Amino acid sequence: MDDWKQAWKLKSVQVGAASAFFYALILLSEQFLSVWNVIPQELKNKIPESIGEWVGMFVGVAMVLARLKKQPELHGDIKPFVTITAGHSNVDPGAVNGKYNEAELVRQFRNAVAHYLAVAGLEFKTDGTGTINLPLTNAIALAKGASLAVEFHMNAAASKSANGVETIALPKDKVLAQKLSVAVANVFGSRLRGDNGWIDQSQSARGRLGFINAGGLIVELGFISNEAELAEFNLKYWSAAKAVAQVIIEHEKDA
Ligand SMILES: [Zn+2]
Known part of the structure; x- marks a missing residue:
């Protein structure tokens, strides 16, 4: 002993x-x-x-x-972060109009928003940098744990005249969704679709979207199938991205 x-x-x-x-x-x-x-x-x-x-x-x-x-x-204490992702991927082009495809345009938009978030010193994650656009599964994984997750898409319709900006989100994110749509619409001179730019995901034609169920918001930046909106996008997407980044930054400040 x-x-x-x-x-x-x-x-x-x-x-x-x-x-x-x-x-x-x-x-x-x-x-x-x-x-x-x-x-x-x-x-x-x-x-x-x-x-x-x-x-x-x-x-x-x-x-x-x-x-x-x-x-x-x-x-x-895990630092809060924002997730911003580009719809579709390097292998899924999404909607196409002539030489333009959705995945490529929204990838550029994501990079521009990322630039302004970085300038503001905000913590953020993306589904790739530069020309990389990782698939949806990756975007959903990145959305989990984020204080805010936003994904960018462009609409397409058989009718060339279909137009406007909308953000698909859960009802709890209605106000934020409207702010994001307004930010984009003001720069492109577009009209707002849905409820002042908000589309309730339950009423979205796409049905239940994995990204939104993971707490994300999907901004449809305009119609790639509409020549005027496509031209406006190519001309002013940097300004629209700056406006979107501003909404995200304001939202994170209040959170
Ligand atoms: Zn899309």
Whole structure:
């Protein structure tokens, strides 16, 4: 019995010492990182190569340790983020009019909105950057956990005269949906469809949409099949994207 107690004492001392040492190392590495980060690159370049390799290795270890310590805090408060996605994908073009296809146009629009959100310093996720437009399953996954998820599409109809802007959303997002539609319609000079730009998803011709059921809003930016709306889109989509980003930024500020 005495031996067992002795062994236990020893063990707890060892663990205590080890974790104290580990903690000290983490604190030291954090201090080192904060100092290292303010050293100008010019100065870093002057460090002899042999020392530079050692410093590089230490920075690597320090970053791993700093991350280990931060991990539990991360789980506590996940930073809120907005998700913006482009409808369809690189393999599904969506609606087509001549040389233009929906997936390509809304991908450009997503990039433009992303640009303005980044400028505003908002946290956001997208279904790709540049020419990448990942499929709907990806957009739905990204919408989960987001404080706001918006996807862009363009409408199409057999009648070339069909026109207007609409945002499909759940009733709880009616006001926000209307704001998004108004932002787009004002720039393109389009009319609002549905209830001042809002379409209740239960009344949408598309029926139940996975993205909206995941809490997202779908903005139909206009009719690709309408020559005037298509021309207006190509001319002014950057301005419309800026207006949409503004609505998103305002919404996140109030949230
Ligand atoms: Zn579409």
